[in-house]
Amino acid sequence: MMINYRLREPRLTGIFKILILYLLCLPFLTGYSHAGALMPKGLVIKDKFLHGKGLPIGKVYSVQADVIIIHSDKKYGYRAKKNLPLFIGDTIITRDKGRIEAVLNDGSTIILVPDTGIELSESMYDKKKGIRSSLVNMTLGKARFLVTKLVDFKRSDFKVKTETAIAGVRGSDFIIKTSPGFTEIAALAKTSLEVASTLSPEKLTILSAYEKIFVEKGSLPSTVVKISADEINRIQDEFQASPGSKLSEESVIINKFSGNNVTNIAIGKGSEANLGTVKVKGSNIKGAIINDATATNTSNIAVGPDAKANTGSVVIE
Secondary structure (H helix, E strand, O other): OOOOHHHHHHHHHHHHHHHHHHHHHHHHHHOOOOHHHHOOOOOEEEOOOOOOOOOOOEEEEEEEOOEEEEOOOOOEEEEOOOOOEEOOOOEEEEOOOOEEEEEEOOOOEEEEOOOEEEEEEEEEEEOOOOEEEEEEEEEEEEEEEEOOOOOOOOEEEEEEEOOOEEEEEOOOEEEEEEEOOEEEEEEOOOOEEEEEEOOEEEEEEEEEOOEEEEEEOOOOOOOOEEOOHHHHHHHHHHOOOOOOOHHHOOOEEEEEEEOOEEEEEEEOOOOOEEOOOEEEOOOOOOOEEEOOEEOOEEEOEEEOOOOOEEOOEEEEO
16 A cells, blocks of 8 residues: 655644644643752852852842852852842842842842842942942842832932843832743832833833733833733732831831731832732721731721721731
């Protein structure tokens, strides 16, 4: 029997294409992480922390699980610990379940969740001269940037760069998710970002509060889209600040209660930081204004439309 190999060839080619597509998508289907690629091969982890070059540009505020700091000389890695200083050129890598909150000298906060890598490439902060210039290079993963707004400064630049995108701000709260060839940027409350593709850095797209944008390799930024309320809550739950951090200081406003849950808690002088859903012990009230907060306790809670009723201390879980 004669076999027509020409008829079989296109079918085999099609199967081959499907196989290649499957292999390319496999990391996303299986949850495979590229985080292992962030760690330099053969890196020696030292128990004793040594300072990097120059003066510190910030410090570690809080850390969970396995987080590694590598100085600019790339010689050794150090396990991150609370209050360790950070230096220009430091690389921060969060491994499996690792999480870190770092505070820079200008008061800006960076929160990294697991499987994320950034480099603090530039950081100049001179309060007397009114100059701030920072550049963070983000390799992979997800990070939240809460950049302090310096109103009276002559120069106030803060940029985050990925493989495909550049985000420039003066004072903002935003999330960046990046993977090889792809970046997603989401702006939170009271935020305005200048976003550009690394392909054409001069072509800027403005991203406002509760909007997001995508930038693929070799392409200009996508159309700006609104972020849904459910997605905002998921983002803010994932990137909550550590108890007692700068984000949790000063006044606190709770906008809405539902049974024993706070569904919209804003921490700060205004509503700059929205931390999503928080549980409150023993509460069935419908509205509240909290005037002061320390760590996980709120002391001085006024229930109702004004501050006439004070019910004392409430514990936030």
